[in-house]
Amino acid sequence: MPTADVVVVGAGLAGLVTTYELARRGAAVVLLAKGHASTHWAAGTLDVAALPRSATPRDGVRTLAELPNHPYAVLRDDVEPAVTGFVDLVERAGLPYVGGLDTPIRALPTGIGGTRPAAIVPEGMAAAMTPWGADEMLVLCGIGGFKDFWPDAVAASLSRPSVWQAAVDGPDTASDGPPGSTGVRPGIAPHAVVAVTADLPGLAGRHNLSAVHVARGFDDRAWRDAAIDAIGRAVDGAGVRGRPFRIGLPAVLGLDDHRETLTAFETRLGVPVFELPLVPPSVPGMRLFDVLRTAIRQAGGRIQLGESVSRVEVEGARVRLVATPAAVREFAVRTEALVIATGGLTGGGIVGQPDGRLEEVVLGLPVEAPSRGAWFAADALDPTGHPIEAAGVRTDPELRPVRHDGRASHSNVRVVGSLLAGQRWLGERCGEGVALASAGRAAVSLAAGGFRGVQPLLATADTTSSQVRARGGAVEPGVGPDSLAPAR
């Protein structure tokens, strides 16, 4: 049975970053997950906090930290180092993010014609984040045959200034006058939005074109250049040359060679270009996953997808073993610690039973939630969300889960990410901020006890055997168990 210092369960941002932070501190760590998670669905932005009328993420964190039950009440001081560490990591990996805790929250337009409040975004979305000039236009360019981004519909929606204002000031804050009319603060929205469609080389006859297909096209240098020129010609057809404008494109601008793609746009078109996040699958999220996966591997951690946890062995207050089903028997890992990063109700870390019980799926931890009668708002699409979203696991400041009496139930377990009780990340836009801050705190907290340096199993290829031995000291060359002399 393999042995690890830490098992992390869940492959969303919280699980991935916790795994990386542990691996780089020398832990033998393995991440187990049912499958891919939020990275492949989410917009790719780093949402730390965006409440109506909060000017910056720092503002939002301050407001949320005053809610006594919110994770930020405990994690508020961890947010800044966590965000800085993350931004450094992805920058080093060639996937820079732009913005910080003091960057003004602005409206980022999306591929369904809405906007989302954002401040820290991937480089490819940065050109959407500066104030719009008084006569500046937005040209939305669709791709012929690509059905997940319909520029005419998106333009029709984004031509309404209230759609932009809502991201900054909250819903129902502005009415739609004619473009540029009063009621919308200057700089929030473009002067006008127009739609064009470009036919990119070789795509016209293709069917089932997905965002990933197109993104991989941009990874090819020759195709990329031809495609960018085709986009340039389509934009010229919009009749906006001579006026200031930016180009908005679906978030498909390269998967592996995203930076090169952005650079090529800059040199070939010379106009600000940005990506609009799409319906899943999220190419910006896949880029992020790939960067984190590589970082984890290089730091000596492992990721194993495909099965959810089937069994956990607990001795006293300590988790000793975590198992997932294998093709036969099970894959059991003996471990010194467990980090639960399975997400809340939307992520699958909490499951509601027909009788109304909410169950935490890994350890059966108590779930803190409003009583059943108070789960939902009257309006299904209530912009402030539903009270049930706050359901989660309550922890102590070290992120150990607690019993109803407030004392830690498992000394070597940490809970991170959207499974933490008291947040309503959909409305508060705090998902990535809580994920990063809790990941950092869990890693520091577990590292404080030191890692035993387990047997060299679960060491990855990037950790040489000599390093493993130096850490583990479990096996000395030339010394085997006495009972097993070579057979004759």
Add this chain to the structure above:
Amino acid sequence: MTVAGPIQLRGLDDEGIRVGVSSDECIKCNVCNTVCPVARVSDRFPGPKYVGPQAQRFRLAIDLPIQGVQPAPPSPDHTVDYCSGCGFCTTACPAGVKIAEMNNRARAAIRATHRPPLRDRLLGDPDLLGRLGVPFAPLANWTLSNGLIRRLIEAILGIHRRAPLPSFARRTFRSRMARRDGVIVGGRRPDASLPPPTRAVVYFHGCAANYYEPRVADATVAVLRRNGLSVIVPPQECCGLPLISNGLYQQARKRARRNIDVLSAYARAGYRIVLSTTSCGHTLKAEYAEMLDLDDADAHAVADATWDIMELLRDLHEEGKLDTRFGRLDEELPYHAPCQLRSHGIGLPALDLFALVPGLRAEDMDHDCCGVAGTYGLKVEKYDIAMAVGADLFEAIDERPAARVACDSETCRWQIGLATGRDLCHPVEILADAYTAAGRADGQPSAAARDA
């Protein structure tokens, strides 16, 4: 018109039905489409979601007869034939849908409606090919490496002229195993003369280690012997996986039943069944039930007793029973984990064990699929797809100075070997070499050296 009554579901205890209705869990997130190596490089396959859960609602009309509803034709989407069966969709799915299994069954349903091409029947039967080829190995190998003949084979059979076909060994493993130290030729049933299950394992060598790469069987025997385990080799035949992946379930079932008949007797006597090929291992563990509906007690006894060789060695190590006196191997070793290994759900035991070998610098290539997927990449219409799927892996290996590359699956080894010109080996050969190196360092021949 008859109005359907309440939907009557039957057979939810049946593995095939369970696979089918898992499409209900699909949340249409498209994650499977993002990890599909075939959809990544080709338009001919629209992606696992479209041919899997999306098309499954039509197929369920047959699998799950609903009162008053006429059975539908087998599949609304024949592009499922372009699924290579790597299984990444299933491991990536956040909702637990058995996408790959669903698609494999759909392909078999299509195949069942017409006579399969000769090529697929041949590729599905490596046992037959091996029996025909080995006695004439020099001639057969010359034939299969002759460009003109390969063109003819491509034209007549549809096997691509450049596809990686292995070379026949001059002697099969079975033909000389009886003379090997520590190998016991077993009967159809275990008998009292055998060492107890604590001192012996059953070896299912499969076709590759018998007809094409006996050195893998030799290394497996040597490493097991070094760890105090005798190796019982009972009668066996092709596990049936090539037939399964060519959609020929009926023929596969016959072979599976004959293997289960022998192996279950050993399993019930407590013997572990060890394989040095991840794909056959996964077939014994899972596909007899998941694909072939062989869901009885005998099949389960076999599945529960089946171990991949690296999985077994790692388990021995965890129990403190592995001889860890490995000699030094000073080399860079790129390692590719084959798709089928991931379906085992056992992590990466080869890498775990490589960490025990002094000086060995193994590196996980962390690439999804080499492309060949068993017999998929051999077919003329799929060869280009297979090469494109593996292109990044081949490039990464090209960039490394390593003399050899390790991989647990034979067809992947042949594909990578052909594409990169490197020597490919099974991880157990690395361990056998490390034991041999230890023997040299001691100035005494080790068990591995003597056996090999």
